Amino acid sequence: MSADPIALAESHWTDHGWAHSAPGMRLVTTITRVQQLLHQRIDDLLRPDLTFARYEILMLLAFSRRGALPMSVIGSRLQVHAASVTSAVDRLERDGYVTRERVESDGRRVLARITSAGRKRAKAATDVLNREVFDDVGLPTATARKVTVDLDRVRAHLGDACDAERE
Amino acid sequence: MSADPIALAESHWTDHGWAHSAPGMRLVTTITRVQQLLHQRIDDLLRPDLTFARYEILMLLAFSRRGALPMSVIGSRLQVHAASVTSAVDRLERDGYVTRERVESDGRRVLARITSAGRKRAKAATDVLNREVFDDVGLPTATARKVTVDLDRVRAHLGDACDAERE
DNA sequence: ACTAGATACTTTGACGTCCAAGTATCTAGA
């Protein structure tokens, strides 16, 4: 019997009469585990002043035309809750990578703006992540692309608007 | 241009000269997003008394020979930090699904034991998750298996001991 | 001109993640 906890769980599923659900269960658990490993690795590389969540916000701002975006747009683009954006931007502001300013023409809106220290940190973080994570995820590029296409179908199935719907 | 935030990010990556890293970045971000969607869906189905983390512990105990396991074994099997096990078992105990008892022969060890209410809840939760998530993840079974195999290679690459190492 | 409803953001709280530190117990070796 395998020592892999996920393979073990699949065996249990089958033994208990849920063979039909076992492949789906194994895929879901595997996705959860891979995400956990990736995030541990990425957070290790970005420590102590960045996490993946904060890094994503910095990159979004770095890519934007004026280096600033309303908080609601950040939440929408990263597909996270407004409260999560508030929390992460709080820390980026604390560390001097971002500033916040109210939009004069619409008092409801807050712009998060990347600072030059933030741009510099974003660049350094990207260099590390490209080199240590993204350049080699353990699959040949063609396979990585194929897995992404398949996972886009899972995203579409779960309600995400993504490119899988255009195929 | 695509409205998919992840596809957009890949375009930015390529535009900034990081084309080599772009497929890896897209896969990593897609895995993160799929995991987020899956967990939102699963937690919605298990609310209000279970989360995926707690459900996994219940299933581990339900599958075990005596319906009880030391906390350290739970952490090891689920590959989470001991403090996370403490937190989740606290809540399972609060809700009457699990009890805790110190091992007489080894005072360091605490056994978590599933109660009959816990078994019943685990069964009901499995029925719901099998029907609503695992039976149809948006991919044909053969494709789901193939993606799992590929993600196992990513796990192995990141240091997990799993079946990918035996192939 | 006014207001109900919508939008934007923050705050509070629960949750589970990990890290670091603390407490309790066990054990191999001297």
Next chain:
DNA sequence: TCTAGATACTTGGACGTCAAAGTATCTAGT
């Protein structure tokens, strides 16, 4: 017999997730 080092678990804290609620601002319609 004793103790240093190891093991097991809990606690405190930071973090980011979401839900719910609160506060502030905007706007379409009357």
